[in-house]
Amino acid sequence: MAPGxxxxxxxxxxxxxxxxxxxxxxxxxxxxxxxxxxxxGANTAAWAAHLGADVTLLARVGFDSGEWHxxxxxxxxxxxxxRVDQERPTAVVIAMVDPTGExxxxxxxxxxxxxxxxxxxxxxxxxxxxxxxxxxxxxAEPGLRLxxxxxxxxxxxxxxxxxxxxxxxxLRSFGVERFLAETAPADLVIPNLDEALVLTGxxxxxxxxxxxxxxxxxxxxxxxxxxxxxxxGGAVTARAQAVPTRAVDSTGAGDAFAAGFLSARLSGAGDRxxxxxxxxxxxxxxxxxxxxxxxGLELNRLYPIHTx
Numbered sequence: 001m002a003p004g005x006x007x008x009x010x011x012x013x014x015x016x017x018x019x020x021x022x023x024x025x026x027x028x029x030x031x032x033x034x035x036x037x038x039x040x041g042a043n044t045a046a047w048a049a050h051l052g053a054d055v056t057l058l059a060r061v062g063f064d065s066g067e068w069h070x071x072x073x074x075x076x077x078x079x080x081x082x083r084v085d086q087e088r089p090t091a092v093v094i095a096m097v098d099p100t101g102e103x104x105x106x107x108x109x110x111x112x113x114x115x116x117x118x119x120x121x122x123x124x125x126x127x128x129x130x131x132x133x134x135x136x137x138x139x140a141e142p143g144l145r146l147x148x149x150x151x152x153x154x155x156x157x158x159x160x161x162x163x164x165x166x167x168x169x170x171l172r173s174f175g176v177e178r179f180l181a182e183t184a185p186a187d188l189v190i191p192n193l194d195e196a197l198v199l200t201g202x203x204x205x206x207x208x209x210x211x212x213x214x215x216x217x218x219x220x221x222x223x224x225x226x227x228x229x230x231x232x233g234g235a236v237t238a239r240a241q242a243v244p245t246r247a248v249d250s251t252g253a254g255d256a257f258a259a260g261f262l263s264a265r266l267s268g269a270g271d272r273x274x275x276x277x278x279x280x281x282x283x284x285x286x287x288x289x290x291x292x293x294x295x296g297l298e299l300n301r302l303y304p305i306h307t308x
Contacts (some may be wrong), residue, residue: 008058011042014036014290017093022098027116042078042138048259051263061111082083084111085110088110088114093105093106131161186216190217196221206231210235212231217233218231238275240275249290
């Protein structure tokens with residue numbers, strides 16, 4: 001059996017509004033609106049479990065919806081370790097999705113911004129082959145202290161560490177050099193193209209991947225419709241093409257890709273095969289509304305997948 005995956009990240013209540021016309025100011029715009037469990041870390045955990053990995057998620061939820069989020073993660077096959085904040089609600093994201101599948105988001109970090117070292121125990125690393133961090137956790141001081149401690153304990157135990165840089169806006173606010181320094185213990189970074197360029201200042205995804213792999217050891221850059229590439233020790237080592245599909249909602253696509261890649265690697269796959277597994281998971285995700293796999297059968301009836 002492959003070693004386990006421990007994800008530290010965010011749990012979010014997603015309100016997803018898919019609109020076919022531009023949002024009109026000061027009046028109504030018709031949309032399909034659904035409520036979904038989300039969060040970058042939780043999405044990655046759910047997709048990894050969907051793909052057969054043994055997954056534990058450490059996160060913080062609010063007093064308002066902790067039971068619902070716990071139930072949804074269990075149904076997805078995740079082992080949830082959710083700390084309930086009695087003072088704040090669970091984080092909420094309102095995602096407005098346009099006809100191309102692109103999304104714009106309004107975000108309230110809620111209880112997720114208060115996860116801290118008090119929520120951590122080194123015993124969480126028992127049986128774990130990789131610790132995966134959603135950088136959203138780092139962008140509040142208590143979460144940053146938790147990430148430092150978890151990475152230190154993982155390194156001491158010989159557990160591999162990977163990090164998803166999360167989003168360009170928070171990255172810039174946090175500081176690129178600060179982010180690179182704080183995540184130095186990681187041996188794998190999984191940015192999308194925009195994040196990779198922000199982190200390196202490189203002009204191309206290949207150069208960005210090479211520069212990041214010199215720092216971390218391995219860098220995987222997600223290219224959306226362009227697939228993905230991996231670099232190791234300063235050189236590009238593998239590429240994979242995107243899987244053709246009809247994009248309905250890009251929410252969680254990067255999280256699904258990370259889950260596919262990490263699950264494959266934990267099972268012993270090489271870089272190329274792991275990239276392909278990530279691309280397949282990402283394609284499955286964008287064909288659905290919301291960032292989790294469990295609604296696939298329901299939503300495929302509403303939004304059939306078209307492949308070329």
